[in-house]
Amino acid sequence: MTRVAVVTGGSRGIGRAAAERLAADGTAVVIVYAGNTAEAEKTVAQIKASGGQAIAAQADVADEKAVAAAFDLAEETFGGVDVVVNSAGIMPLGTVADMDLDVFDQTMRTNARGTFVVSQQAARRLRSGGAIIMISSSVVGLRFPRYGAYAMTKGGVEALTLVLARELRGRDITVNTVAPGPTATALFLDGKDQDTIDTLAKQPPLERLGEPSDVAEVVSFLAGPARWVNGQTIRANGGII
Template sequence: MNDTTTRVALVIGGSGGIGREVAERLGRDGIAVAVHYAGSKDKADETVAAVTAAGGRAIAVSGDVADEQAMAAAFDAVEREFGGIDVVVNTAGIMLLAPIATLDLDDLDRMHRTNIRGTFVISQQAARRVRPGGAIVNFSTSVTRLGFPTYGAYVASKGAVEAMTLVLAREMRGKDITVNAVAPGPTATPLFLEGKDQGTIDNLAKAPPLERLGTPSDIAEVVSFLAGPARWMNGQILYANGGIA
């Protein structure tokens, strides 16, 4: 293809959940989309098929987000296919919950490898490659404000993501590239719903003034705004949570 006139997005973790919704939304916005996956090629291919069925252009790329060589190769593949990269959205992350007093430190290391090192690796590549006029969008969580019990290690990793986002926005001075993070609240995805009983889900759904859980499409709408028209939004954490915090 190598069409340098079309905006191009790389969606990290784009094979499922919020990432898939983001990929499909950006495709509908007229952006060529590279769908990154770490483990499930079939799901990534399904996302690619959904984007193309709606009239968009998409490919799948793979790699461990914490492996700088693998991610450099993924960015290379996107540039070869589409001619450049304008938007990088990093939705990849893992969430392992336990009280701080009892959390297995191996789980802490796993989360920090993906959520912190992975975000850092993606941010490095994006800072080097995103074209002027582009956008970098990281993902945090509204639990950095809410402070739910058992989320301590996860929130620690996302607090690091927020700090990186603010610093990178300032380091991109003069390059016409925005850097922001989206911090979803309770959102009806498999990652969020796993392990929660119906009572807990119902209580969380009642907490926002809008009295419902968020949906992946709610979050994708915010990403679409940051990826396209939101040129004066920079160095911000956007709490997409229906007013829960």
């Protein structure tokens, strides 16, 4: 039986790398994307060109009806869902004193509520032997100024991982989080000058930014062979903390 993955935020960055890696592992993939249809279709085409199976589904991850429809599509097309990768997210920056609360609310809606909504469908639908994989961030531990709202959402994601792993007792479904360090994606690079990027790249002992493929490697491990890893947060960050 072919394993089936739903990957949110799958049209760009870490989500796209995870989708492509899972497809290369032989998993059929549903790319869930917010609005960039061209990039989602490009990802699907790339996976198919490499011999994999993929379809795209547009959904606001915080909209429970849209997310349910994406899971419906996965079940109708591929027969079920085994793996969920929660990688949809936004990262507006600002100090606690100055952040616009409308921006804060949107960050919470996408990163916190969105992860919860997707995880809710996963908890209801995943087959035995399944895996739920959250994407957090090493900024939760690094405590960078201006990342307060973002770190707050990701701290919540890590807490949800612990709870959900225990709620799924007896179902043979693992729940884990990957917390990348600075990774060379548009989400991370946008709005940063080269000096800032260079400084962050030198912080890990490996002295480079992570690549999306570095994170996808850990996602692949948790999605398949890592059946005895459960309720954990893995900080894939080159040793920065």
